[in-house]
Each structure stands twice: as C-alpha cells, then as structure tokens.
Amino acid sequence: MKESIKVFAPATVANVVCGFDILGFAVNEPGDELLMKSATKPGVRIISIEGDEGKLPLDPQKNTVSASVISLLRHLRRDDVGLEISLTKKMPMGSGLGSSSASAVAGLFAANELLGSPLSKMELLPFAMEGEALACGHGHADNVAPALFGGFTLIKSYEPLEVIALPVPKLFCALLYPHVDVPTRDARQIIRSKVLLKDAVTQWGNIAGLVSALYTNDYGLLGRSLKDVIVEPIRSILIPEFDYMKAYAMENGALGFGISGSGPTVFSLYHSVDDAQKVLTSLQKHLADKGIKSNIYLSEINETGPTVI
Template sequence: MERATAKEPAGKAGQERDQVHVFAPATAANLVCGFDILGLALEEPGDEVFMKRSDQPGVRLLKITGDDGRLPLEPSKNTVSACVQMVLQHLKREDIGIEIELHKHMPIGSGLGSSAASTVAGLYAINQLLGQPLSKHELLPFALKGEELACGHGHADNVAPSLLGGITLIKSYDPLEVISLPVPKDLFCSVVFPHVDVPTRAARQMIRSKIDLKDAVTQWGNIAGLVSGLFMSDYGLIGRSMQDVLIEPIRAILIPEFYEMRETAMASGALGFGISGSGPSVFAFAQSRNQAENITHQIVQHLKSKDIDSNGYVSAVNTVGPRELF
C-alpha cells in the first residue's frame, strides 16, 4: 500500500493545455544504508522543462542548456523526450505534436539524480499538458524506463522521490511497490557536490556481488532503524542508523577527501553523513537549517583548502516533488 505525502498539484483535471513550464527536484538516493531502495527529494537544485504543443505531429527536443553538449537531442535517445513518446503511445495520442526545451541546473554524474530530475520534469509536463490523465504513481513505470535508458539500470531510488516528493522506500521492484515515509519536521539536508568525476556505471561495477551474512544482518538492522527513526521522529536513531557496511567502503575510494568530509560534518553536528547516490556528492542530515548551513559551509571550505571546487546546497526535504513554474 502506498501512502502519499502530498496532493497531486497543478492545473484543472481534464483540461488540456497549450504549454507548461515544470521544475523537478534533485534527489539524494540510498540514504547511506538503503542501497537502491531509499531516497529523498531536495528543494534544490533541479531541472526545468518547457513544453508546448506543435501543429507538426511527433516529439521534438529543440534545445538543451546546462549540459555542455553532452546530452543527445535525438528524441528516442534522450530520457525526457523518449519518456514523453512512451506516454503518448500509452495514451494513444501519438498524433499530437510536442516541442521540448530542457534546462539542466545540476551536473551530469553528480550523484544527485540528474537524469531522474530531467525525466520526471518531462513526464510531469506532458501529463499536465494533457490534463492529468495519469496519476503520479502511474507515471512511475515510465520514469523507470527513463533511468534504464540513461544508466542502463531501471532503479527507482531517484525517480520515486523526485516524482512523488518526500522520502520514499522501494519495497519491491517486481511488482513495483513504493512507500512514502514520514518526514520529521526538523530534518534538513546538507549537500555538497565536489567537482570530481565519478561515473555512475563505474561506481556500480565496483560493488561486490557477494556479501558476508554478518554484514547483511548489520545492514538490515540499520535500514530498519532508519525507517523507524523517521516514523518516530527520533533524530538520534536516524543518525545511529546511517551506517553502511556494504557499499560505502568501496565507493568512498573514488571520492577524494571522503572520510575527511565525514569527520568535518560530524564535528559540525551532523546526525549522519554519507554518499548521495553513486557520488561524488555527499550529504548529511541535520536537525535545523542553521546547522545544515554550517555543515555545508565547513565541508566546502575544507575542499577549498585541498584545491577542490564544489557546489554546496542546504535543503529541507521537498515533500511536493515536481511543480509548475509560472
């Protein structure tokens, strides 16, 4: 059973539109111990899609900004336009014309769900344009197809929180079952993206295919503890549960100054600290916005002292997900 964290916003149900402008949020996936099953939506950064109708049938991706020319404009190869094509085919609306502009405001391969945010923005936009024929949960399988196109693996830990908002748990993939978890009111995120390259596929290939039973038991306990902490708003339990004995020790090798950043965050009052997605971005939980701002500042300053540029963000958990911009 899925428990929604926010109402489905936007336009008037059943009323089709000529154009829409949509923002979809970045995400922090895994939340340290929940590899491929936990994620949350951030207030910033995120990607924008501007979409409008055209007299010429078919889907065209007219423009991409912020990608340094790395993303394809061919509709079938870009996650945004490809997913729009899938929705139109599903709804038997392939006769209409759609023109798309994608404006990226986060780096590709940042560990902040860059491809997921673009995909979700496109899906939310086409659904608004057509008068919301599908619910957010009905859009989720299309978002998974977009992740498969972008990353080679259709995981939902980025697209689910970006689309649904809040903190999400992927209970199962077959069948797909997503649960929205409670968001404690004083929970804030500190996020830092170091300007180093950690390709998602390379980071995934490093993960062990076999693990020790004792490590699995430890990990299960931490996941259960984190979920329980969210339900009880027990910040101490949340922090104690943010330990990863399976994935982080391997992926941390690819991220310069990882352990020094963790030490800096914890010394600045972080509840817990870890890698966002496959990295190189890192994130920490804090119990106030001021504390999260200080953590972000301290990590950015530490990286600067090591001649590593970075972007820092401070965010509450975004419980709405994508939204229209006016």
C-alpha cells in the same frame, strides 16, 4: 489540451546511506526546469537544452526526457500529439543527484498535465524508470520515485513494483558536489556481488531503524541507523577527502553523512540550518585548499515532487 506548461522537478538523494537501491528522498534545490509546448506537428521534439555544456543529445529517441515522453504517448495511443521541449539543467550531471531522473520526471509530469492528467503519479513511475535505464543502464526507482512523489520513498519491491511513501521529519540536507568524475556505471561495478551474513544483518537492522525513526521522529535513532557497512566502504574510496568530510560533519552537528546516489556528491542531515551551513562552508573551503572545486546546496526535504512554475 493546454498550449504550454513550465515545471520544476527536484534533485534526489538515493540510497540514503544504508538503503542501497531502495531508499531515496527529494530536495528543494537543485533541480531541473522544463518548458513544454503543444505543437501542430505530431511527435516529440527537443527545441533546446541549456546548462548541459552541450553534453546531452537533442535526438528525442536518445534523450532521457523525450524518450520517456515518447513512451508515455505510445502507451496512451496519442500519436496525434505534438510536443516541443525546452530543458534547462539547473543541476550538475553525473553528480549523484539524480540529474537524469529529474529530467525524465519533469517531462512526464508536464506531458501528463498538458494531456489532462490521464495517469496518476504511480502510473507515471514505470515510464520514468525507463528513462533512468536509458541514462545509466539501470532502471532503479530510488531516484525517480522521490523525484516524482517528493519526500522519502521506500522501494519495497521491483517485481511487482511497490513504492511506499515515508513520513518526512523536519530536516535540513547539506549537499556538496566535488568536481571529480565518478561515473555511475563505474561506481556500481566495484560493489561486491556477495556480502557476509553478519554485514547483511547489520544493514537490515539499520534500514529498519531508519524507517522506524522517520515514523516516530526519533532523531537519535535516525542518526544511529544512518550507517552503511556494505557499499559505502568501497564507493567512498572514489571520493577525495571522504573520510575527513564525514568526520568533520559528524563532529559538527550532523545526524548522518553519506554518499548521494553513486557519488561524488555527499550529503548530511541536520536539525539546525546553522550547523548545516557551517559544515558546508567549511568543507567547501577544505576542498578548495586541496585544489578541488565544488558546488554546495542547502535545502529542506522536498515534499511535493514536480511542480508547475
């Protein structure tokens, strides 16, 4: 067994506009870094957490990263193993960027590597979903799957769990995180439990169109498919200046614009990195003029998932 390992796990964009709970993709920036060391004393311990402003628990049973690893070791019947975790959060929490997913994936990937890779990434996925359930109450895979596999992922079904890797065209993703509070639980509660059949049919067409566009590199179809008639009209109410930001992005080169996860982060996709940077800079200034601070990130799609650093 190796003595130590340091890994990076990426942030993710879940839902991808029309794919509520079934689509997601990973980005190169931001993400989490984790240092894991083997220890002589059995059990999983969190040595330190940086970048969380003291918000995350150090109790290994209550923290997403350690709880996921504990579950993995229990499954492998390795109660003889001792692991020490130092986590560095390099992404905002509660932002809609899959912060808890990145932590869980980083921990599981590191532990699996230290143990000689007994499980495949697909076999690690249920443990990452357990961590996600601990963090936000729902064990969905649209964040953890792309964080683990990289690229675009489609959750074809949950029972049984089936995840499909989709092609990754050349795209630039612009992310803007406004400093407003939109808790995941609150964002889920306002979603309608029933939808009109005509809206469902429209949404199914958009999802199918988006998947087809990824396979055929049809950027025009991709842009026409990045539309949500069910969730976005409701959730966008919680995000200040959403309508302005979307209109500005779409008028300045964006293929599509939407909410990352449950928000408040918004994202847009581009052919051109220059267009993406221009929109990010302009929208950040617009929010600042409204008294709203924000973080911005510009990244290509991450195709690898977690990596050793």
